[in-house]
Amino acid sequence: VRAVLMQDKRLTVESVPEPVPGSGEVLVEVLYSGICGSDLHFRAHGAEFNQAAREAVGVEVMDLSRPIILGHEFVARVLAYGPGTTRRIAVGKRVTSLPALRGDRQRGIGSAGIDVPGSYAERMLLTESLLLEVPEGVPSESVSLTEPLAVALHAANSANLETCDVPLIMGCGPIGLALIAVLKMKGVAPIVAADLSPARLNLARDLGADIVVNARQHSPFEAWREAARSADPSTWAAPTPFGGQSDLRPTVAFECTGSPGVINQIIHGAPVGSRIVVAGLCMATDHFEPSQAVLKSIEMRFVAMYSDAEFEETFNLIVSGALNARGMITRTVTLEEVSGVFEQLASSPNDAKVLIDPSARTDAG
C-alpha cells in the first residue's frame, strides 16, 4: 500500500503494510483525500500543536517519533470487512465517515501511524457503524468535501444567524470558501468576502459571495458597511453604551485566516453588538484591545470541529444537492505531488482545496 509518510517535517511516498481491520472495522480504498490547512499545521508546527492540544484538552494528538499518515477528509470504496461487522454496506460501494475509529480502537484518523493510516494512502480503515453510503450518481469529489463543509456548517451554526445579518468572511482559504457555500445555502445575503489573493476571490464569487474585497486594496469593513447599508429592511437594534443608538447593524464576522492581528482588526472595524466567529487556527500569541470589545459589547465564539450530527447533516445536504462546493476544488494531484503541493500552499496560496487521487501515478516522462 502506497502512502505519504510524514516524519521530521518531511513528506515521502513509501510502501507500507496493508492495514488490518480489527473488530467492527472495515478496509477501504481511498478515492479522494482532501489536503487540509490542519495538515499543513501538523507538518510545520507538529510539536507546538501537540503541546497546545495537550494543554487545551489533555490529548496528545500525534506521536511524532513515528511516521504519521495524514488525511482526514476522504471518500472511499469498501474493500473488506473485519470481524464483528454486520457488512450492511456491500463491498464495492462508496462511503465516507467521521475521521475517527470508535470501536476497540478509539483514535482520530489523520494523525496516527501506519497501523491507522489517514487518507494520504491507497487504503485505510474505518469504523463500520460510522459509514455513510454514497448513493449512485453523486460525484466522489463532492463527497470528499464533507469534512471541511461540516467544519463550516458548525461555524455557521455557532453564529446564531438571523435574517438581518450581513456576514463578513475574512479569508477565502478552504474554510472561508466552505463557509460561503454554507451561508449561500442558508440564504443569508449579501455575503461579503475578503482575501489578499485575486484567484481566491474569484472562487469566493463562484461559491456565492455577493461582494468580494481585495484587502490589499480596500478596507473589508468599508465594503461591509456599504453592503450593510443597502441590505433589506432591518429589525436589528444594537445597544450603544453612553447613550445614542448605533446607525450600523451588527455584523457577523468569520475569522478564517488564522493570522495574528485579524481578530483585533475585526474588533476595531465591527459595529456595536457584533459577533465574531473565530474558525481560523492561529498558533501564535495574538494581541487585542479588550476595551474596544467591551465598549462595543462584542461576542466572540472560537470554533473547532463539529458534532456527529452536523457531520451527517452535511453529508445529507451534499447528497441531496442542496450544498455544492465543488467550485473550491482547484486541482487533483498524485501522492508523489503532495510534498510539492505543501510547499506551494504555504508560500503562494492561489489554490483552495487540493484533492489527492491515490490511484493516480505521476508520469515519469
Added chain:
Amino acid sequence: VRAVLMQDKRLTVESVPEPVPGSGEVLVEVLYSGICGSDLHFRAHGAEFNQAAREAVGVEVMDLSRPIILGHEFVARVLAYGPGTTRRIAVGKRVTSLPALRGDRQRGIGSAGIDVPGSYAERMLLTESLLLEVPEGVPSESVSLTEPLAVALHAANSANLETCDVPLIMGCGPIGLALIAVLKMKGVAPIVAADLSPARLNLARDLGADIVVNARQHSPFEAWREAARSADPSTWAAPTPFGGQSDLRPTVAFECTGSPGVINQIIHGAPVGSRIVVAGLCMATDHFEPSQAVLKSIEMRFVAMYSDAEFEETFNLIVSGALNARGMITRTVTLEEVSGVFEQLASSPNDAKVLIDPSARTDAG
C-alpha cells in the same frame, strides 16, 4: 451647590451655580452617590477613554477642557420640577434613575460639565420620565446600588446561565461583588470567587460566594475544579475536539479585574466549552493564545452597561428585597474626602463600594 470638580486629573470641592431644570427635567438633592471604577478610569485615563469611546461608538464621552462633575450611581430626593413636567412624583420623595437625560438634552450623567452635574454634587438634574420612586422603608443606601447591580445583572444575563453551571468570579471589586449578589439571588451554586485582597474575599463570602480563593496563594482554577467536581448531578456535555469527552463541566468565568493577562489566564484554566463574560474594563493592549480558545471552543462575551429594562428590573429586585448587596458598601465619605478616596482605591483596594454623602461635612477638627 457644592460639588467635586474634576479638571486636569485633580478633584476639588467647589461651589457651582445651582443647575436649572429644562423641559421635562427635575432638580433633585443627592442623598448618596457611589464611586465607580469607571470614575477612577475617567480621572486617570480620561483622554484614552475618550479616544477609545470615539473609536468604538463614535461618541465623545467627556469634554476634558472644562471641569467635569462625575457620578452616575445615586439615590436622590425630588426638589423642584422644570417646565413641561407632569409632577407625578411628589416633591420630597426619593427617586433613582438611569444616569442620562433623555429629553431636549440627550446626555449621559456623570461625564458632563457643571450644567449637567453628576452625583458628586449636592444637587443634580434628572429626566422626569425616567424617575423610579423609592417606596418608604427601603434604605437609600440599597437604592444607590441600582446602577452597579444593573451592570452585574446584565453580565449575568449575558452568560445564559444554566443550572449545571458553576460560576467563577475573577476579581472581587464592586463589579465582582455585585455579580456574586446577583448570582446568589439567581440560585446558581456553588459560586467560586478569586481576588488578591483578603478583605474583599471576606466581602465576597458575605455576599454569597461559597468558595473564596486568594489568587496570590492558590490557583482559582484548581479551586474551581474541586467545586465543579462536587457540584450536583450534571447534564452537561462538552464537545472535545480530537476525540474523547471532557470529564470537566464547562465553566462560566466572569472577568471582573480589568487587568491585562487575566483573560488569557482564564482561557488556559477553563475546560472545553467554557464561556467567559468580560465585565472588567482593561484599557491596555492585551494578549492571548487564540489556538487554546479554538481547541476548547471557548465563547467570550464582552459586556458593558445594561438595557433600560434591566435597570428597572434591578430597581424592582432591590425594592422587593430579593436582591441585597449592601454588604459591598464599605464606607460613606464626604465630598471633601473624595480626592483622598480615589488615591486609596487606586493603590490599596481593601474597599469595595464607597458612597458619598454630599450633605455630610468633614470636621475641621
